[in-house]
Amino acid sequence: MSETVLVYRGKEIAAYGFGDPHPFGTDRHDVFQAELDAAGLGDSIDFGHPRPARVDELALFHTAAYIDKVSRLSAEGRGWLDYGDTPAVKGIYEAASNVVGAVLCAVDEVMHGNYKRSFIPIAGLHHATRDRASGFCVFNDCGIAAEYLRKSYGLKRIAYVDIDAHHGDGVFYAFEDDPDLIFADIHEDGRYLYPGTGHAHETGTGRAKGTKLNVPIATGADDAEFHRAWQRVEDYIDDQAPEFIIMQCGADSLEGDPITHLCWTEEAHAHAAAALCRLAGKHCGGRIVGTGGGGYNRRNVARAWTRVVQSFVETE
Numbered sequence: 340m341s342e343t344v345l346v347y348r349g350k351e352i353a354a355y356g357f358g359d360p361h362p363f364g365t366d367r368h369d370v371f372q373a374e375l376d377a378a379g380l381g382d383s384i385d386f387g388h389p390r391p392a393r394v395d396e397l398a399l400f401h402t403a404a405y406i407d408k409v410s411r412l413s414a415e416g417r418g419w420l421d422y423g424d425t426p427a428v429k430g431i432y433e434a435a436s437n438v439v440g441a442v443l444c445a446v447d448e449v450m451h452g453n454y455k456r457s458f459i460p461i462a463g464l465h466h467a468t469r470d471r472a473s474g475f476c477v478f479n480d481c482g483i484a485a486e487y488l489r490k491s492y493g494l495k496r497i498a499y500v501d502i503d504a505h506h507g508d509g510v511f512y513a514f515e516d517d518p519d520l521i522f523a524d525i526h527e528d529g530r531y532l533y534p535g536t537g538h539a540h541e542t543g544t545g546r547a548k549g550t551k552l553n554v555p556i557a558t559g560a561d562d563a564e565f566h567r568a569w570q571r572v573e574d575y576i577d578d579q580a581p582e583f584i585i586m587q588c589g590a591d592s593l594e595g596d597p598i599t600h601l602c603w604t605e606e607a608h609a610h611a612a613a614a615l616c617r618l619a620g621k622h623c624g625g626r627i628v629g630t631g632g633g634g635y636n637r638r639n640v641a642r643a644w645t646r647v648v649q650s651f652v653e654t655e
């Protein structure tokens with residue numbers, strides 16, 4: 340048995356990036372697609388093409404003033420969207436809107452029952468906050484998707500699971516006081532890596548206290564340490580019984596990434612994706628959407644994301 344998985348591709352999302360010598364280049368899309376093609380998954384994959392998100396969809400998460408600012412600076416094509424990581428390259432508004440649109444298309448296809456599992460490689464821009472860009476991330480597609488699932492489909496309990504080397508701070512702080520946004524994030528210890536957050540004691544605030552799981556990992560950690568941390572995530576998500584799972588599959592947690600210091604292999608990504616498919620089957624009617632997230636070693640990006648899609652195809 341295999342599951343037909345919907346993978347988004349196309350120049351619209353490939354265009355999201357910042358050009359040489361920025362680590363988030365626009366070549367990440369094609370290196371993944373080449374590896375995915377070589378994996379020979381054939382009829383088990385359908386390809387989807389994105390549409391741009393509308394302003395009212397961006398505004399489900401972001402402030403109107405921030406959306407206006409991105410639009411204006413993108414048209415000018417100069418300056419920065421944050422304090423020095425995320426340049427305002429020309430057309431970044433359109434590219435970022437297409438990334439969000441791809442994720443919302445995936446959500447629609449899954450919610451309409453056309454597919455159970457979908458993957459968007461250029462997405463998972465988890466550092467963007469409601470009112471500013473941060474860490475290469477312009478619009479927070481995962482945060483928008485969570486709000487969209489609530490507004491358009493009336494879902495309440497949405498799980499966000501993040502295995503990128505960096506803490507998903509843009510998602511975490513936006514929902515820190517929201518007990519129904521189920522958040523689990525394994526990341527390199529913030530004492531050694533941007534954005535410096537995601538401490539174990541950060542479990543949510545107010546009514547949401549105790550509803551978030553942050554698992555910081557020591558620099559240099561390998562697959563064995565990943566598996567120990569992952570079991571906690573799996574148990575937590577199982578216990579929380581969400582209605583939908585959004586996975587952020589950042590490949591910068593693999594050994595050899597130029598800007599981080601974790602040492603997992605792509606088997607970590609394969610394992611996490613398979614486990615979340617099983618949990619989605621148990622709690623969510625099978626519904627899971629995966630997003631690529633970070634990853635700046637091109638070989639790692641290609642392999643980790645391909646292994647995620649393989650798990651989406653193969654997991655019973």
Ligand SMILES: [Zn+2]
Nearest residue numbers: 503505591633
């Ligand atoms: Zn990252």
